[in-house]
Amino acid sequence: MFEALEKINERPEPFQFYTASALWTDVHTSKQMLSFHLNEAIDVSSRNAEFINRSVEWIASEFNIGRETTIADFGCGPGLYAARLAKRGANVTGIDFSKRSIEYAKEFAAREQLKINYVNQNYLEFDTEDEFDLVLMIMCDFCALSPTQRKEILSKYHKILKPSGSVLLDVYSISAFEQREEAATYEVNQLNGFWSPNKYYGFLNTFKYDKEKVMLDKYTIVESERTRQVYNWLQYFAPGDLEREFVDAGLYVKGIYSDVAGTPYNPKSGEFAVIVNKA
Numbered sequence: 001m002f003e004a005l006e007k008i009n010e011r012p013e014p015f016q017f018y019t020a021s022a023l024w025t026d027v028h029t030s031k032q033m034l035s036f037h038l039n040e041a042i043d044v045s046s047r048n049a050e051f052i053n054r055s056v057e058w059i060a061s062e063f064n065i066g067r068e069t070t071i072a073d074f075g076c077g078p079g080l081y082a083a084r085l086a087k088r089g090a091n092v093t094g095i096d097f098s099k100r101s102i103e104y105a106k107e108f109a110a111r112e113q114l115k116i117n118y119v120n121q122n123y124l125e126f127d128t129e130d131e132f133d134l135v136l137m138i139m140c141d142f143c144a145l146s147p148t149q150r151k152e153i154l155s156k157y158h159k160i161l162k163p164s165g166s167v168l169l170d171v172y173s174i175s176a177f178e179q180r181e182e183a184a185t186y187e188v189n190q191l192n193g194f195w196s197p198n199k200y201y202g203f204l205n206t207f208k209y210d211k212e213k214v215m216l217d218k219y220t221i222v223e224s225e226r227t228r229q230v231y232n233w234l235q236y237f238a239p240g241d242l243e244r245e246f247v248d249a250g251l252y253v254k255g256i257y258s259d260v261a262g263t264p265y266n267p268k269s270g271e272f273a274v275i276v277n278k279a
Contacts, residue, residue, distance in 0.1 A: 015146035017231045024098040056084040058262035072132045074123045075141040079105030086114040097122040131162045137169040154249035167276040176270035177236035195221045
């Protein structure tokens with residue numbers, strides 16, 4: 001028992017483990033995540049419907065979305081942005097490795113008679129010869145990637161962007177990082193049964209890496225037949241640090257905002273968004 005508790009409370013190196021598929025492709029947890037996506041009143045998995053509507057209005061205006069616009073939505077989920085942009089005539093490709101979310105997105109597109117190309121794949125492995133006017137990565141997905149993965153995805157963006165194309169993505173800020181604290185909690189059926197339909201014991205260890213500006217929520221789920229761990233990493237950024245990653249990838253920051261609805265930038269905001277173009 002002591003050794004098991006030691007492992008539960010063990011602090012890994014930043015981004016040492018990558019377990020995103022455990023969250024998005026598991027039959028039970030993917031169902032929970034889809035329900036969060038589709039709850040229009042909350043900001044879990046996706047932002048609330050009112051914000052998404054404002055965000056799409058701004059995106060449509062900022063990027064002059066029309067019938068000739070090609071868009072790649074990385075981490076599209078159930079298509080909340082993709083469908084709204086397709087209704088404005090854009091040619092949208094959505095990529096997500098949650099089979100459940102992609103199936104919902106396809107069914108919704110069919111009902112609405114929307115022609116959207118949905119790809120059920122880890123977007124880190126997505127490859128195409130197509131080029132796009134706009135690449136989206138929304139809901140701070142970029143923050144969940146390791147430095148190596150971020151380098152790979154930015155190289156991919158550079159490859160698939162048209163010469164005049166743009167990337168729009170959002171990240172968590174240093175201001176938000178400063179509000180986070182380390183913690184350790186334990187609960188039976190943690191998060192109201194989120195992790196399993198069966199009884200389980202859930203441990204959450206939150207680790208803060210001050211030098212790297214990284215947070216880790218490490219979940220250990222103990223069931224009668226198995227024990228598993230899920231690592232939820234989040235990188236926090238200062239604008240200058242984020243810009244350096246883009247520059248290294250041959251990209252440059254054209255604009256900075258407090259969110260993907262075009263709110264003017266505030267350094268105290270918990271997140272910020274950037275528009276990035278090819279250098």
